[in-house]
Amino acid sequence: MxxxxxxxxxxxxxxxxxxxxxxxxxxxxxxxxxxxxxxxxxxxxxxxxxxxxxxxxxxxxxxxxxxxxxxxxxxxxxxxxxxxxxxxxxxxxxxxxxxxxxxxxxxxxxxxxxxxxxxxxxxxxxxxxxxxxxxxxxxxxxxxxxxxxxxxxxxxxxxxxxxxxxxxxxxxxxxxxxxxxxxxxxxxxxMDAPVAVEGQMQYRARQLNFNFQADKLSAVIAGKPFAGKAVFDVAPFIKTSLEGKFLQSADNYLTAATETQIGDINGLLKWLSPTHSGEIPFTSLGFSTGKLQLGKAPDVVFGARLENVALKLDDFEMKGAVSFRQKAGAPPHIDADVALPVPLDVPALMARFAGGEDAAEEQPAEKTQAAGWSRDVMDLSALHSLNGTFVLSHQGLIYKNLKSGAGKVTLTLAGGKLVFDMPETGLDKGTLSAHAALTEAGAGTMLQIDLQSKDMPVQPLLIAFADIDKLTGAGTAYFNGTAKGNTQAALVSSLGGKAGFHLRDGMLHGVNFVDITKMVQKKLSNVGLGDGGTEFANFDATFAIQNGVMKNEDFYLRGPLVEAKGKGQVDLPQQAMTFRITPQMILKQAMQENAETGEKTLKTTGIAVPVDIYGPWTALKIKPDYAAVIQDALRDPEKIEENVKVIKEEVEKNLENLKGIEKELKNIEKPEDLLRGLLGQ
Known part of the structure; x- marks a missing residue:
């Protein structure tokens, strides 16, 4: 000037x-x-x-x-x-x-x-x-x-x-x-009077209208501090107004109150910089602030800080403070500390970053591919268009069927890596802590999840993260997993890590171990599972996960009528499972002391027949392994005779619970009769 x-x-x-x-x-x-x-x-x-x-x-x-x-x-x-x-x-x-x-x-x-x-x-x-x-x-x-x-x-x-x-x-x-x-x-x-400037200009085929007022012309010309007001708009992208103090120092361009409406964020970015790539996952932005500061720093080309901000990104509303800085050759960096007036729907927010419409080419069905999981490519390239840290104070987080109480979460985005941290937060029942990291790299995209729950109903958690609804009960549970890929199918097929739970007072739906024990007496060999379940007082299991397959070696369930032990695996890619479980009807339990070590263990007496549970989640089958019972009897016939004696004694005490097998038990006089029944003779 x-x-x-x-x-x-x-x-x-x-x-x-x-x-x-x-x-x-x-x-x-x-x-x-x-x-x-x-x-x-x-x-x-x-x-x-x-x-x-x-x-x-x-x-x-x-x-x-x-x-x-x-x-x-x-x-x-x-x-x-x-x-x-x-x-x-x-x-x-x-x-x-x-x-x-x-x-x-x-x-x-x-x-x-x-x-x-x-x-x-x-x-x-x-x-x-x-x-x-x-x-x-x-x-x-x-x-x-x-x-x-x-x-x-x-x-x-x-x-x-x-x-x-x-x-x-x-x-x-x-x-x-x-x-x-x-x-x-x-x-x-x-020169000492106010000045008003009004005009229009064309920039990249768009008309920019502006109006500027200052309290002293000589200060504007000399580049000295002055008070003023500015309004400009570029339809349909942006309209903004600000009023405050200009050029307070060489690095402080502006300190003012402002109000801005951006109708097309991505359109504005591409208009300002045609080489801009990637898409910001929002369409509109509106904000007002009590204090806006614009300036620069030695390594910052341009920076801004907004205090007392009322911000609205599409349908996401928040209040707080926001800062912005742009370094040469780097994506914009935004830091925000904001409060949300309503619960935040996390899947809806994540869908903004995974809005790609392209689908992967259909591949022939193979065992290594995930059956029933989507193969649509998730376009997460928008994660590279922005860096920043977002601290959100919320009134609740919603993830599918899970809902938390009020709390605080932190989102960090840098170099295409989005990190989500939620400290231990109260839910409707129990508590949940979560950490997740998503690193965009095309087909090499990495996902890492760490979940910990305490005194929390397990079914909502399983439905939300594994689409499994076969288990109820409350207790502690954990899941630590990593996966790779940019489709749902690839992520599930590459999942690795560990998981486990200790539950109490629930039900394993679709698997009734009492009915399985009765089935043995009815000489059935291969049947589907019904709508029933097994009530339990305790249910424990841990899993080692590799390539989407969750392997278990310590399955243990104890209920009022049955005890079950076993091992097996859940195949997440194929949405199927294979388990070998040995359910045992609890007819008598007593503490037994080891003569050498003095260690006391709970001994259960009852019929124990191994069964294989297998098939897809939607149509599980069960098959008793009678041969294993026979081999056990041949090794220890006195044990069979002892079980028969206990069974006869307990029948009179548990007529209602054992009604389905009462008749057959009364006809058993010798151990060999029981073996004949198991063999179908």
């Missing part, structure tokens, strides 16, 4: 000389060489005047100069730094006699300004006066004229730019910016 003010002063001085000459009846064409010489001496640049010059002296002193240009720096790409079709300037005559310069009008028509920065950082608008000759250096300096100029006050009427163009090119960074169709009107009384 200062450099262009120098041009203005030089022009006014030249005009004054031209007017004086006109009064003396000197031909205007004869003035051009002198004007050009004086301009070159003051600026070091050439002034090219190819149009005509016309002067008026009444009622105002005015001059019109057509087709004027100022040469560019020697290294510049453009031939001319400034050119214009016409400059129309008029000074009020009478105030000059009172040492007042009142500009009645100052109009620049079709100015074209080409600003350039060289590869070594030089600016073409840096003006250096021409070197003086030895003769000129020996001449005494005139100071009277400068003092005389300072005695004059300066005021303005209408200042206009009509159909202007400003182009900027940074040769070092290979960046170009072009502002066209610039129309500006400036209204200012004098």
């Amino acid at each position: 200062k450099k262009f003010l120098i041009f203005l002063v030089v022009f006014l001085a030249l005009i004054g000389g031209g007017l004086f000459a006109a009064v003396k009846m000197v031909p205007l064409e004869a003035l051009k060489p002198k004007i050009q010489e004086t301009f070159h001496a003051a600026t070091g640049r050439d002034l090219i005047i190819t149009g005509g010059m016309r002067v008026t002296i009444w009622p105002d002193i005015g001059v019109k100069i057509g087709r004027v240009a100022i040469s560019n720096a020697a290294w510049g790409k453009a031939e001319q730094m400034v050119s214009l079709d016409e400059m129309d300037v008029a000074l009020k005559l009478m105030p000059l006699f009172e040492k007042r310069v009142e500009i009645d009008r100052f109009v620049l028509r079709a100015p074209r300004i080409y600003l350039e920065t060289s590869k070594n950082g030089q600016n073409n608008w840096d003006i250096t006066p021409a070197e003086k000759t030895a003769e000129e250096q020996d001449k005494p300096q005139k100071t009277e004229s400068a003092a005389a100029v300072q005695d004059f006050s300066l005021s303005f009427g209408a200042l206009k730019i009509v159909d202007g163009v400003v182009h900027f090119e940074d040769h070092g960074k290979a960046e170009k910016y072009a502002f066209d169709s610039i129309n500006v009107t400036v209204a200012a009384g004098n």
Whole structure:
């Protein structure tokens, strides 16, 4: 701004000389060489005047100069730094006699300004006066004229730019910016009075409208602190207004209250930077703030901080503080500490980042592929378009059928890695802590999950994260897993880690071990499972997970009527399971002490027949292994005889519970009769 003010002063001085000459009846064409010489001496640049010059002296002193240009720096790409079709300037005559310069009008028509920065950082608008000759250096300096100029006050009427163009090119960074169709009107009384600027311009085929007001024109021109208000909009992208203090320091551009509405976030980013890639997973942004600060730092090209913010991203509303910084060659970085007035739906938020429509090519069904899991590619590239840390104070988190109480979570996004942390948080019943990390890398995308629950019903957790609803009860549970891929099927098939639970007072749905024991007596060999279940007082299991298969070696369930032990695996990719369980009808239990060690264990007496439970989750089958019972009997026939005796004693005490096998038990007289029954003879 200062450099262009120098041009203005030089022009006014030249005009004054031209007017004086006109009064003396000197031909205007004869003035051009002198004007050009004086301009070159003051600026070091050439002034090219190819149009005509016309002067008026009444009622105002005015001059019109057509087709004027100022040469560019020697290294510049453009031939001319400034050119214009016409400059129309008029000074009020009478105030000059009172040492007042009142500009009645100052109009620049079709100015074209080409600003350039060289590869070594030089600016073409840096003006250096021409070197003086030895003769000129020996001449005494005139100071009277400068003092005389300072005695004059300066005021303005209408200042206009009509159909202007400003182009900027940074040769070092290979960046170009072009502002066209610039129309500006400036209204200012004098240098110490308020100023108002209103105008429009075109930038990348969009019209930008702006309005600016400041409390003191001289402060604006000098780049000193001033109070002001600015409003601008670019339809349909953004409309913003701010009011506050400008240029408080070299690094503090603005401190103000502001209100902004962005109707198309991604459209705005692409308009500002055509090379911008990736999609921000939101459409609209609206915010107001009590305090906005804009500035820079040594390693930050541009930064902003917003306090007392009311923010709305599409249908997500929040309040708090937000900061933004942009470093050269890096994605934008946003830090936020905000509070949500309503519960946050986590899947809905994650869906914003996984909104890809492309689907993976269909692959032939193989055992290694996940049956029933989606193979649609999840486009998570948006994770690379932004970095930041988001601290959310919430009124509850919703994940499918899970809902937490109020708490705080932290989201960290850096280099395409999104990390979610939730400390131990109360749920409807029990507590849950969670940590998850998602690192985008195309087909190599990595997912890591760590869940810990205490005194929490297990069924909602299994439904939410494994789509399994066969187990109820409450207790402790954990899941630590990692997976790789950018489809649901790939993630499930590559899952590895560990899991486990210790549950109490629940039911294993679809598996009724009491009925399984009765089934043995009915000589059934292969049946489907019904809608029943097995009630338990305790249920424990741990799993080692590899390639989506959860292997178990310590299955243990104890209920009021049955005890079951076993091992097996859950095949998540195939949505199937294979378990070998040995259920035992509890007819008698007693503590038994080891004679050598003194260790006491609970001994259960009853019928124990191993069964295989297998098949897809939706159609599990069960098959007793009678051969194993026979082999056990041959190894220890006295044990069979003892069990028969206990069974007969317990029948009278448990008629209701053992009604299904009562009749057959009463007909058993010898151990071999039981074996015949098991063999179907």
